[in-house]
Amino acid sequence: MKVNTEKIPLETDQGIIESEERRWGLPLKEVYKHGLLFYKDKEGKAMHLSYEDKLKLVAYTQQTAHGPLDVNSVPPLGVLDVIGRDRRAAWQALGHMSQIQAMAGFIHTLDRLCPSFRPYIEAIQKDFEDKKEQEVKKEQQLKNHKELEDRVLLERDSHNSAKLTEEEQVQRVKDALNAQSYEQFYEYAQQQFPDNVDHQAVLIRQLQDKHYQEYIQQLAVDERLAKSHINFNEEDTFETNDAKKDCNSNDTDIIDSKEIQVSDQFESEYKEDSRGGDSEPDDGLPGIDEARMWCRGSVEVFKQSARDNGGTLTVAHGETVTVRVPTHSTANAICWEFATDYYDIGFGLYFEWSKSPTSEVTIHVSESDEEGDCDDDEYPDEEYTIEGNSRDPEMGRGKHLVVHTRPMVSLVVPIYRRDCHTEVYAGSHTYPGEGVYLLKFDNTYSLWRSKTLYYKVYYTQ
Structure with missing residues (x-):
């Protein structure tokens, strides 16, 4: 066929x-x-x-x-x-x-x-194109996801590298300061605790930490004064011009070869801190009990609770934030909790013997510890203003001098750096009397980074 x-x-x-x-x-x-x-x-x-x-x-x-x-x-x-x-x-x-x-x-x-064969193939072709388009979209999504992961990893590596660099520079400054002051601190610790090596080591460590904080605060003061074009005499400075210049570089030799001396007055400031961390005023004020402090976990839960209640603020680099909390007539103790993101922060507690005109909690920001500056001889406990009438021709007609006395401040908890980015720091203190608590969050030692702070303050009976 x-x-x-x-x-x-x-x-x-x-x-x-x-x-x-x-x-x-x-x-x-x-x-x-x-x-x-x-x-x-x-x-x-x-x-x-x-x-x-x-x-x-x-x-x-x-x-x-x-x-x-x-x-x-x-x-x-x-x-x-x-x-x-x-x-x-x-x-x-x-x-x-x-x-x-x-x-x-x-x-x-x-x-x-x-x-009917052609429509049959056209339907298959449409289904084939849809699948191909979905595969292209899926590949693009995977590509975008991979790019995002790479960017996150790169940002994390950059963040860790910057953090490591800052920590290395801080550690270099500390090592240089400790090398210069160790012998002097060691002799002082032996005098205070001649038969207790452990207490000597703790005291030396406290002196070194305080020495470093004072050094960084002085650097911040010098920079602020330099920006204001104020000329100081050499004997009034902390001899840190060369050290300040080297602190911003990557050189190994950070501190100038000139030894940074620690005065007898500096040593006496630590004498009371080394014996419990509390200080008692020498002018007849009542004694202050020690504060109770502890740490706990659940950092993220605490941060969310602080966000919901508005207890967050930013402490910029080189700044100290003071939270002023007046005592309450119906309570007899204050409690506090705080934590930060990623980095530690300095914390200390003071009590101001004054009657607050308001019961509200207030926030005060400064570039240095202003209350601490008041202890120096050049910052007396009295302020002077000219007002009213006076017969002194040198003071101007119709004016006279009025003296304002600063309120006394007692130390409750010394300012030390706390690892509050890993756990929640909490504490409580019994009222010594009527006054205002000063919760100080110190970030003056950080030359570059601001810190996000989460905190709660409340009264108890």
Whole structure:
């Protein structure tokens, strides 16, 4: 039986592949695979083909699967197998047609014989494009996520590097100061605790920490005065010009070779601190009990609670924030809790023997410990103003001198750096009398970083 095969344009296999992909929007092999499924599913149901058309389609599938017919390699047919002889005849009629051409012939024949084949392929193409678009979006999301992770890691590495650099510089300054003052502090500690090595070590450490804080505070004062173009005499400075210059560099030799002397007055300021951290005024004021202090976990829970209650503030670099809390008539003790983000901060507690005109908690920001400065000889406990009437011609007509006495301040807890970024620091103190508590949060030692502070203050009975 003679079968007319589908005419395929004579061109190379690559040309056929490109042409069919442009026509169908899918690779040729994909179209052929879906065409086979369509034919097997729809033949005899949604479409009815003639015997000759079926022979054509079967011949194309055999040519695609096995290539040209080799009569010697196929098994013999039975005498009564008419359909088998017709199929082999149709297959043999394809001659040396390539497998690519056979695929294209199958697709063209099926498209011509069944009008529903093209919509079927178009639906598959649409689904294919949707999946491809989703894959592209997913790849883009993964790419963006990877870029974000890389940026976070880079920022974290940069943050850790900057933090390490600051800590290294701070440690270099401390090492240089400790090397210069160790012998003097050691002799002083031996005099205070001649038979107790542990107490000597604690006292030396306290003196070194205080020495470093005083040094950094003096640097901040010098910088502030330099900005204001105020000229000081050399004997009034802390001899830290060279050290201040080197503190901002990466050189190993940070402190100037001149030894920074610690005066007898500096040593006497630590005598009371080394014996419990509390000081009693020498002018008849009542004694002050020691404060109770402890630490606890749940830092993030505490921070969220402080945020909800508005107990947050920023302590800029080189600044000291003082929270003034007046005593309450219905309470007999004060309690406090605080924590920070990422870095430590200095904390100390003072009690001001004065009657507050208000019961509100107030915040005071300064670039140095102003109350501490009042202890120096050049900052007396009295202030002078000119007001009213006076007969002194040098003071101006109608004016006289009025003396204002500063309120006395007692030390409750010395200012030391606390690792409040790792756990919540808390404490309580019993009222020594009527006055104002000064909660000092000291960030003067930090030359670059501001600190975010979370705090709570409340009264107890």
